[in-house]
Amino acid sequence: MTMDEVGSARDRGTASWAGAPSRTTGTRTTNEEVRQQNLSAVLRLVHVNGALSRSHIGAATGLNRSTITALVTELLDLGVTREAETAPTGRVGRPSLGVAADDAVVALGIRVEPDAVSVALVGLGGTVHSRVRHDLSSPPSPRRFVQIARSLVDGMRADIDRHYRLVGAGLAVPGLVDEAGTVVVAPPLGWRREAIATRLERALGIQVTAGNDASVGAMAEARFGVGRDADNLLYLGGGLHGIGGGLVFDRTLLRGTSGFAGELGHTVVDPRGARCACGRRGCLSAEVNPAPLLELLGRRKLDEDELDIELGVARDPAITAELERQVDVLSLALTNFVNAFAPEAVILSGYLGVLLAASRERLSRAVHVDPVGAEGRHVRLERAHMRSRLMQLAPAEMAFAPLLADPVGLAPRPGR
Ligand SMILES: [Zn+2]
Incomplete structure (x- = not known):
């Protein structure tokens, strides 16, 4: 055939x-x-x-x-x-x-x-x-x-x-x-x-x-x-070229008008921040990005595994400070997303998975927020499981x- x-x-x-x-x-x-x-x-x-x-x-x-x-x-x-x-x-x-x-x-x-x-x-x-x-x-x-x-x-x-x-x-x-x-x-x-x-x-x-x-x-x-047991999950994938989001609710992708829902990377986290590819300033995509870290490491490009290793052994205070700055910005965004969508699981992929490995405790605190009037809830925070294989079969x-x-x-x- x-x-x-x-x-x-x-x-x-x-x-x-x-x-x-x-x-x-x-x-x-x-x-x-x-x-x-x-x-x-x-x-x-x-x-x-x-x-x-x-x-x-x-x-x-x-x-x-x-x-x-x-x-x-x-x-x-x-x-x-x-x-x-x-x-x-x-x-x-x-x-x-x-x-x-x-x-x-x-x-x-x-x-x-x-x-x-x-x-x-x-x-x-x-x-x-x-x-x-x-x-x-x-x-x-x-x-x-x-x-x-x-x-x-x-x-x-x-x-x-x-x-x-x-x-x-x-x-x-x-x-x-x-x-x-x-x-x-x-x-x-x-x-x-x-x-x-x-x-x-x-x-x-x-x-x-x-x-x-x-x-x-x-x-x-x-x-x-890692999201296979969750009915509701929030996915964020990041890299040099920005951050993309996907929201799966009741096991169905939230599409929104014309299928454009989930552009979480263009959530403004600092109105006076860095210029984003979309033209605005201070989008999450522009503020949480591997570019400044790569520059400090003196590298043009690193894959996820290499970046895990390089950041794990880095002792340069400038690298630590930039890493902490980005983790703080990501934490702020995650707290807002968890309050807005109440997912069971938040899955971080690509560069954001690297940040999670480097700073799990700080990011975990950000998703374990108590919404107003609610008892503490449990939100699973996970690094994407399949790494590159996922994006092949996806x-x-x-x-x-x-x-x-x-x-x-x-x-x-x-x-x-
Ligand atoms: Zn943007």
């Missing part, structure tokens, strides 16, 4: 990839709709949790044994799940034959950053099969980005055609992306009003869904990372969304 055949069968639809669409018409729910919702629930369950026994699926969904058997059989026939051994359960210790998402059903997770374009081949269930990256010395124009992405994907085609069934691609962009996949503005890239999903779709010949990188990261962390989640919502309507047929 060619990639085009798979791609063309897809309805672009809305980009509300975060939640299952409700297909009930009025108050009437047909058997067909119930079946579709149940298939979707079972597929999501094994997508997020890995191999599960039929009895575990029954317990998680509340459906009876014969219904589960029928649903699992149908998902196997659709070629989106496979039989798989489940982990041994405590008392008997014998692995049983369960069902898992079929990781031969794949999506491309594409990411564009000012200094790189990367493409990951991700299987249903969150397996990263392979990944390629193209480093850049300056931010790519939209045209250049599409060229690079296309050549990276071309390099994967033979492997994809031979071994996998491709459902589409997801693109994570450091900027505001509307529901049609148009980048409204992406200051780190210098992009403005670019119909990037459409352009990439034409170049690749498959369906492309685009979204904000922090929103995409928040959903992936909620599904596969964009692919957007491409899997329609299949997860409607396995019958959208399953790529097994290529036999």
Whole structure:
């Protein structure tokens, strides 16, 4: 099967990839709709949790044994799940034959950053099969980005055609992306009003869904990372090019008007502060940024792990003072966010994860705020779990969304 055949069968639809669409018409729910919702629930369950026994699926969904058997059989026939051994359960210790998402059903997770374009081949269930990256010395124009992405994907085609069934691609962009996949503005890239999903779709010949990188990261962390037990979480990812936020409430990404909610990096924390890429002064993105620390360390660029080490051994008082200043600013912002959104968990990713490792106690105090009139509450403060792997699989989640919502309507047929 060619990639085009798979791609063309897809309805672009809305980009509300975060939640299952409700297909009930009025108050009437047909058997067909119930079946579709149940298939979707079972597929999501094994997508997020890995191999599960039929009895575990029954317990998680509340459906009876014969219904589960029928649903699992149908998902196997659709070629989106496979039989798989489940982990041994405590008392008997014998692995049983369960069902898992079929990781031969794949999506491309594409990411564009000012200094790189990367493409990951991700299987249903969150397996990263392979990944390629193209480093850049300056931010790519939209045209250049599409060229690079296309050549990276071309390099994967033979492997994809031979071994996998491709459902589409997801693109994570450091900027505001509307529901049609148009980048409204992406200051780190210098992009403005670019119909990037459409352009990439034409170049690749498959369906492309685009979204904000922090929103995409928040959903992936909620599904596969440290946020998986939390219904409500606040995610903040930071780097040289600013801070992005994502809010997941009731396990659904908070989108806001046009999908622009969660731009927490442009919360003003000091009206007389440093100039931000958005044009204002004193945004969190401008005030909490690795650039001043890199300068003090005499380095141009460091990845997360390297920065952990360098800051851990730094004894220069100027570095300590700058680190403390930034942690104080971040603490102030976190206190405000926790009061505004009351999340169960706050997850810090990228550079902000580095700050958390360097100053866990100070930042913990900031999230354990007692809101007016309330008893002390417990907010988990965690460093993003998956680091770079998260941002590889995260964009692919957007491409899997329609299949997860409607396995019958959208399953790529097994290529036999
Ligand atoms: Zn700003």
